[in-house]
Amino acid sequence: MNLTMKPLIFFLIFLIAYILFLPNFETSRKTIKMEEVKGLTLPPAIVKLLSLEFRNIAADLLFIRASQFYGGKVETIDSSTKEDWQWLYRNIDLVTELDPYFQDPYYMGNAFLSWDAGMVKEANSLLKKATYARDWDWMFPFYLGFNNFYFLGDNKTGAEYLRIASQRPGAWDFLTTLAARLYYMEGKTEAARAFMEKMWENENDPKRKQFYLARLDVLNKIFFLEKAVDVYESRIGLPPGELKALVKAKIIREIPRDPYGGSFYIDRDGSIKTTSNLASKHSR
């Protein structure tokens, strides 16, 4: 055999073997890293040390990792467990420890944790960090105000955060009046509609824009039903026991459909609610 051919033959043998066995290596790797679960999040202090001067990049990469949750899980939000949400919270908390001025993780954390996971307390702790770090940005105290008002029913704290937001540059003019309105607890649905409309207007991401639109739609329907209940009361003199009574009295043609898949009902205190609670059913 030609001497120069020998290395070539060896090279080809090794190359073919490499291609043949590559899947086996992969499966063998999987058996060892199977337990590297999503639950693994390093403490911020350790990541800060490990990333040396490349802390920003570490934050960016960790955020990409966290947003895989957004890309992969948002379609099947129903199947996310409490642990999944906890993981998301811990990761976003870590990212914002590394780079406290980074906007994206705060937005994502707030959107998912408050609406879908029902973890308003955690969402608010992220928003508080954002309000403190980004002291020129009015959006985060605005969201914080909304969460306090809408999810926690704490109008005073909500109004206080809206006041902080209204004092920062670029804030919408209507915030001051909105804060005043909230303070006296007037027209919860109407205020929520105003909130949601502005959030929808301000959103650039088409996916989230769609979310806001759906929520706005439900709030519009609730507002519509509330008005109908008012009409019913002024006509009959008694509050309607159930929504069907409104149709019977020919005030409305039909009960609107909840785009989230729930159904509207009148709560004991007379307010209109939906069984979906403006989020996917299974996540709460």
Add this chain to the structure above:
Amino acid sequence: MRGLLSLAYITFVEGIRSRAIFGIFIMAILMFAASLTLTNLFMRDIVKVAADLSLATISFSGLLMVLFIGNNLLSKDIDKRTIYMVISRPISRAQYMFGKFLGLFLLIIASTIFLGIISSIPVYLAGIDYENSTVIFKWNIYLIAIIMIAMKLALIAAVTIFFTSFTSTSFISLVLTIATYIIGTSTETVRGILKMKTEGIEISPAIEAIIQGAYYIFPNLSTFDIKLQASHGLTLPEGYILWAITYWLIYTGIMVSAASIIMNRREFP
């Protein structure tokens, strides 16, 4: 004086001509190109991510350059025993050390300017692509951040000079420089963690003293790390730049003059 300048010039040209520098530049350009695709994964802070990647690339490739090319340029004469040729010339050893440093400094400046210009392209493109009133980005702070990176690299070069003055092989000085870099970037973080004083965890006073000592002995490289401020367009506190320059001058001065002293006393077998 003429000898010093020509030595600096020779060192600079030698650095520019070395093949490794092309590899580092190609890597840097690839990373800038990657930043164009990576920024698509973000929603709002796109300019911030582009700036993060650009600054990190400048810093990282500069670091590779100083560690490998710089270290090689400095210790080559001793490694290859061409130092005998140099010390027989009418140039003092202190001048020799300073000339070497100056040459490396020029190399750092030239490559930082080159990388800085290329790096601003993805940042600029990300900026015109997306507009948001809550995103602040200021080119002047970005520029200061790049200058600070060059200063940091020059300081590391000075540390390398110091180590080459007493080590016999370039590998040892390389290892020592890398160790200094790692310690220098983390002392501030470690001190911060110690100050937090987590409950139930006792830190022995000896360790605390060691860390405090390390903080004074090793260069505090975090001083020159304003990448976070640059990518968010945050203004620096008044006087910060002035103090950073002062710190840099003093520390670099100590390193280069100490290297000259050691070199003067060194005996070549």
